[in-house]
Amino acid sequence: MTDALRQFLSRHPGVVRLAVVVAILIVWEIAARFFIDPMFIAPPSRVIASLGAVWDTSGVPAALRITLFELAVAFAISTIIGLTVGLAVGLQPFARRSVMPIILLLYGLPQITILPIFILLFGIGPPSKIAFGVTHGTFAIIIAIVAGVQNLKPILLTSARSMGASRWQILRWVVFPHMIPSFFAGMRLGMSGVLLGVLLAELYVSTQGIGHFTTMFTETFDPTKLFGLIAMLAVMAITLNEIVRRAEIRFSRWR
Amino acid sequence: MTSRDAAIRIRGVSHQFGEAGDKQFVRALADTSLDIARGELLCLIGPSGCGKSTLLNVIGGLMTPSRGSVDVAGKPVRGPMPRDIAFIFQENALFPWNTIVENVRLGMLFQGVPKSEHETRAKKSLEAVGLAEFADHYPAQLSGGMRQRAALARALSLETDILLMDEPFGALDEQTRMILGEDLSVLLSRTEKTIVFVTHSLGEAVFLADRVAVFSARPGTVKKIIKVDEPHPRRPEFVTSEKFTALRNELYALLHDEIRKTVSESASARGGG
Amino acid sequence: MEFRKERVGAGGRAVQIGFLLVLLALWYLATNRWGVNRLLLPNPISVWHQLLDVLRTGEYLPDLRVTLTELAAAFSLSLTFGTVIGFFVSRTGYTIRVFDPLFAGIYSIPIILFLPLYVLFFGLGPASKIALGATISFFPIVLSTIAGFGNVDRTLVTAARAMGASNYHLFRYVLLPAALPVILGGIRMGFTVALLSIIGSETLASLAGLGHHIVQLAEGMDMPRMFAYIVFVVAIAALLNGIVSFLEARGRRWA
Numbered sequence: 001m002t003d004a005l006r007q008f009l010s011r012h013p014g015v016v017r018l019a020v021v022v023a024i025l026i027v028w029e030i031a032a033r034f035f036i037d038p039m040f041i042a043p044p045s046r047v048i049a050s051l052g053a054v055w056d057t058s059g060v061p062a063a064l065r066i067t068l069f070e071l072a073v074a075f076a077i078s079t080i081i082g083l084t085v086g087l088a089v090g091l092q093p094f095a096r097r098s099v100m101p102i103i104l105l106l107y108g109l110p111q112i113t114i115l116p117i118f119i120l121l122f123g124i125g126p127p128s129k130i131a132f133g134v135t136h137g138t139f140a141i142i143i144a145i146v147a148g149v150q151n152l153k154p155i156l157l158t159s160a161r162s163m164g165a166s167r168w169q170i171l172r173w174v175v176f177p178h179m180i181p182s183f184f185a186g187m188r189l190g191m192s193g194v195l196l197g198v199l200l201a202e203l204y205v206s207t208q209g210i211g212h213f214t215t216m217f218t219e220t221f222d223p224t225k226l227f228g229l230i231a232m233l234a235v236m237a238i239t240l241n242e243i244v245r246r247a248e249i250r251f252s253r254w255r
Numbered sequence: 256m257t258s259r260d261a262a263i264r265i266r267g268v269s270h271q272f273g274e275a276g277d278k279q280f281v282r283a284l285a286d287t288s289l290d291i292a293r294g295e296l297l298c299l300i301g302p303s304g305c306g307k308s309t310l311l312n313v314i315g316g317l318m319t320p321s322r323g324s325v326d327v328a329g330k331p332v333r334g335p336m337p338r339d340i341a342f343i344f345q346e347n348a349l350f351p352w353n354t355i356v357e358n359v360r361l362g363m364l365f366q367g368v369p370k371s372e373h374e375t376r377a378k379k380s381l382e383a384v385g386l387a388e389f390a391d392h393y394p395a396q397l398s399g400g401m402r403q404r405a406a407l408a409r410a411l412s413l414e415t416d417i418l419l420m421d422e423p424f425g426a427l428d429e430q431t432r433m434i435l436g437e438d439l440s441v442l443l444s445r446t447e448k449t450i451v452f453v454t455h456s457l458g459e460a461v462f463l464a465d466r467v468a469v470f471s472a473r474p475g476t477v478k479k480i481i482k483v484d485e486p487h488p489r490r491p492e493f494v495t496s497e498k499f500t501a502l503r504n505e506l507y508a509l510l511h512d513e514i515r516k517t518v519s520e521s522a523s524a525r526g527g528g
Numbered sequence: 529m530e531f532r533k534e535r536v537g538a539g540g541r542a543v544q545i546g547f548l549l550v551l552l553a554l555w556y557l558a559t560n561r562w563g564v565n566r567l568l569l570p571n572p573i574s575v576w577h578q579l580l581d582v583l584r585t586g587e588y589l590p591d592l593r594v595t596l597t598e599l600a601a602a603f604s605l606s607l608t609f610g611t612v613i614g615f616f617v618s619r620t621g622y623t624i625r626v627f628d629p630l631f632a633g634i635y636s637i638p639i640i641l642f643l644p645l646y647v648l649f650f651g652l653g654p655a656s657k658i659a660l661g662a663t664i665s666f667f668p669i670v671l672s673t674i675a676g677f678g679n680v681d682r683t684l685v686t687a688a689r690a691m692g693a694s695n696y697h698l699f700r701y702v703l704l705p706a707a708l709p710v711i712l713g714g715i716r717m718g719f720t721v722a723l724l725s726i727i728g729s730e731t732l733a734s735l736a737g738l739g740h741h742i743v744q745l746a747e748g749m750d751m752p753r754m755f756a757y758i759v760f761v762v763a764i765a766a767l768l769n770g771i772v773s774f775l776e777a778r779g780r781r782w783a
Contacts, residue, residue: 013625020630040649098540101533102547108720110765112728112739113758116746120568147531159348162317163413164337165365173361177352196638203643203732214644223648230641237637 042224047231054228063210064232067202070126070209071240074133074194081134082141082190083183089142090149091175100146107139111197115204129201129209136197140189148182149175184248191244195237261326262417262449263291263314268323269474270309282474283309286323289468289477293416296443296450296487298460301470301478302510302517307453308421310475314451315340315419327417337366341410345422347402349394355405356381356390362409380412381405383442400431407439418450425455436462437491444487457510461502462489469509472516479509570751578756588760594737595726598654599768602661603722610666610718611711614673624678628671635667640728647733657729657737665722672714676707709780716776720769727761738764 009016025044032043054060089095089103115132122128152175160174202211210233217226268287273280284306291297299307312318314325316335325332328339342348349358359377368376381387384404394402403423410418424432436459443450454460460467464483471478483502485493493499536544552572558564559571582588617627643660650656680703688702730739738761745754 010622013622016626017630020626094539097534097536098543100531101536102544104531104533108766108769109762110724110727112724112731113742113761115731116743116754117568117758120746143531150532150534153346155344155346155348156350158317159342159344160365162315162335162337162340162342163362163365164335164367169365173364174350177350180352192636192638196640199638199641200728200732203640218644218648221648223645226644226648230645233641234637237641238633241636 038223039221040223042227046224047227050224051228051232054225054232057213057225060210060213060229063208063213064236066126067129067198067209067233068236070129070133070198070202071194074130074137074198075191077130077134078137078141078190078194079187082138082186083145085138086142086145086186087149087179090146096146096149103139103142107143111135112200115201118201119205124205124207126209129198129206132201133194133197136193137190138193140193141186144186144189145179145182148179148185152178181248181252184244184251188241188244188248191240195240199233199237261290262293262328263289263451264326265289265291265310265314266324266326268310268313268320268325270306270313270318270320270322271474284313284320285474285476287476288323291449291451293449294447295465296452296463298464298467299451299453299470300455300457300460300467300506300510301475302472302514303455304473304517304521305470305475305513306473307470307475311419311421311451311453315342317342337413337415339415340417340419341413341415343403343406343410343418343420343423345425347394347399347406347426349402349405349409351394354391354393355386355397355408358394358405359409359412362413366413368413376412376414377408380408383411384408385438398431399427400435403427403435407442411442416447416449418448420450420452422453422455424459432456432459437489439463441488457503457506458494460506461499462494467506469506470513472513472520478513481505481509567749567751570755574752575755575759578753579759582753582756582760588738588741588757591736591738591741592764594654595730595739598657598661598726598730598737599723601654601658602726603665603719605658605662606665606669606718606722607715609662610669610714611673614670614711615677617670618674618677621678624674628674631667631671631674635671639664639667640725640732643729643732646729652733652735654736657726657734660729661722661726664725665718668714668717668721669711672717673707673711676710676714677703679710680706712776712779716772719772723765723768727765 029043029045032038032041032046089099111132118128118132122131156174156178157170160170165173202209203214204211206212206215210229213229214226217223217229266288268284269282270284271280271282283304287306287310299310301307309318313320314327314332316332319333327336330336349355350361353361356377359380360373363373363376377390378387381390384407386401386404386408389397389401389405394405397405406423424435427435440463452460452463454463461483467481467483469478469481470476481502485498555569555572559566559569617623640660642663643656646656646660646663650659684702684706685698688698693702726737727739730737731743732739734740738757742754742757742761745757
């Protein structure tokens with residue numbers, strides 16, 4: 001390898017990363033074309049070629065829109081509940097010490113076990129997906145907010161107090177600016193949680209959302225369309241995550 | 256010293272943490288009385304845990320003593336007195352999400368300085384500490400020494416008569432301490448502020464103070480007060496003079512046993528030597 | 529930013545116990561006095577009876593065996609691959625810069641999304657659960673291994689080398705103890721995530737296992753027994769997680 005090439009690669013690890021991904025795709029392509037039964041796996045070339053066909057399958061665009069809607073609503077509700085509960089609990093030391101263990105306990109439970117109950121309660125339509133997303137996202141946000149309050153250095157509060165700051169001034173000028181990165185970290189975790197919850201519920205049972213189509217493509221042994229649809233969902237998930245992640249970085253500049 | 260000259264009067268202050276019999280019980284400060292004159296710079300020096308920081312917090316109204324009282328400018332201290340007292344802490348107390356100038360202005364907002372004066376005061380104090388060019392930087396972008404200068408600027412802009420400094424240079428390296436000490440002396444020779452300064456460093460105490468109060472080991476009380484009769488601003492040559500060395504040696508002699516006592520106490524508390 | 533567990537005083541404990549009691553009381557009243565539909569929320573007393581019955585008859589055994597086997601297989605796979613790959617990636621700063629973002633990026637989306645693909649390829653049997661569980665739990669393990677070994681203080685390595693340490697000495701006495709706390713944290717996370725994803729995939733697409741049994745009972749509308757199973761599964765999950773946490777704490781002290 002020439003020196004110039006080596007220098008270029010060492011300064012751009014992203015290029016090597018891309019090369020790794022491409023290598024994996026090539027292995028996948030070869031394996032799918034020549035070694036494995038086409039009923040179970042589809043080569044990436046064919047998947048990409050048929051993305052248009054997936055999109056044209058009746059009901060798929062609508063299903064994607066509905067899923068996006070479920071995600072948006074679940075995220076909004078989780079954020080509102082998560083922020084209010086997180087701040088209310090986090091700022092009051094007694095509430096924090098007694099309530100947080102309960103929240104942690106609930107957060108650690110395998111919520112997937114009660115998914116059937118959510119369906120029974122809310123039906124098989126979007127409301128159950130939204131509700132399941134909310135339960136996943138809210139806990140994550142509450143925990144992130146409380147963690148943010150916990151790492152406010154007491155010396156900053158003492159300093160403000162020594163300069164004569166009132167309670168309101170302390171909240172406005174010390175606590176609030178400190179919490180902004182935590183808000184965004186909470187929203188990032190909340191988005192992950194909501195994605196997980198909504199998608200799990202969709203995969204369980206769905207008549208209008210994309211879960212309906214993943215089931216259909218699986219039962220008809222159509223790996224090409226299935227890969228394609230799931231790739232679209234993965235891209236959607238990555239995009240949503242990226243948006244929240246970038247927002248977090250932008251607002252945490254002072255750290 | 257008459258009560259008119261004394262900016263700060265400390266009467267019989269003692270403090271303990273917890274109740275006798277508690278696992279966490281600590282007698283931090285034993286019966287301490289002291290008068291601090293207007294315009295003087297008094298250093299509190301002593302072994303770790305002797306209560307000098309506790310005393311500083313009591314003077315500043317951040318802590319109520321178990322016993323005793325403090326009068327500042329003739330008034331009894333019952334809580335923070337932001338119009339009269341400004342603090343500088345060892346730990347960095349600048350708000351990391353604000354720039355330097357925003358930090359300075361925030362202090363004035365808290366104290367209640369009218370908005371119209373914020374700009375001029377901030378500019379003046381930043382120039383006084385030599386940070387005028389860094390006004391729009393964030394604390395994370397500055398060195399430790401510059402951060403403490405910024406903390407000083409914030410305190411100065413509050414235009415209080417009294418400045419309480421708790422080991423402000425403790426986290427800095429020797430060279431930065433030296434420079435900051437000299438600059439502090441120059442700065443303070445121009446103002447009439449009363450300053451109480453806690454430090455661990457013998458050289459720093461002799462260089463900066465008009466008087467040095469030496470504390471005994473815990474529970475601390477004032478063992479002896481040493482006078483440093485040298486005009487401000489202290490010149491760098493003072494440090495190499497015989498007078499300086501003699502004073503420093505005196506401090507060393509007073510402190511050495513107290514420090515040994517403290518170290519052996521804490522070692523035996525941990526079950527080993 | 530980590531959430532910090534705080535000490536709970538007597539008052540805090542009272543709140544927690546009170547919370548549980550109030551919850552149980554509300555449950556009882558809801559089904560016995562306030563006429564909440566038994567099809568949604570069964571009588572707690574019958575749930576209790578069903579739970580005892582399940583435990584007594586050992587009806588849970590076959591499903592438990594399936595779930596635990598899947599868990600063991602998945603976790604062994606992810607543990608082995610995760611730690612080994614993580615170690616080798618951590619060896620140079622360059623490989624870390626290439627692979628760490630790649631792993632982190634994939635882990636940021638809910639990998640459970642790929643369940644239909646795994647089911648299509650491996651079928652509805654244990655293999656798909658094991659494969660998915662191994663895939664999902666691989667990531668926290670590999671990421672924490674990279675972080676653990678990659679962040680060992682260079683000064684320690686230099687000092688050891690200066691004293692003549694061989695490669696083995698370096699690994700055994702410097703790298704491993706320094707990296708262990710972080711790695712153990714990742715392993716515990718990997719275990720939790722493996723358990724969740726296995727129960728999850730059993731719920732969504734399976735013929736056996738605890739998750740599947742709950743779904744079966746839901747479809748048969750046998751609410752009291754389903755609730756009993758949920759309690760049982762949650763208890764098992766808590767027990768397993770507790771054991772792993774305990775082992776993690778022990779492991780840290782040994783390091």
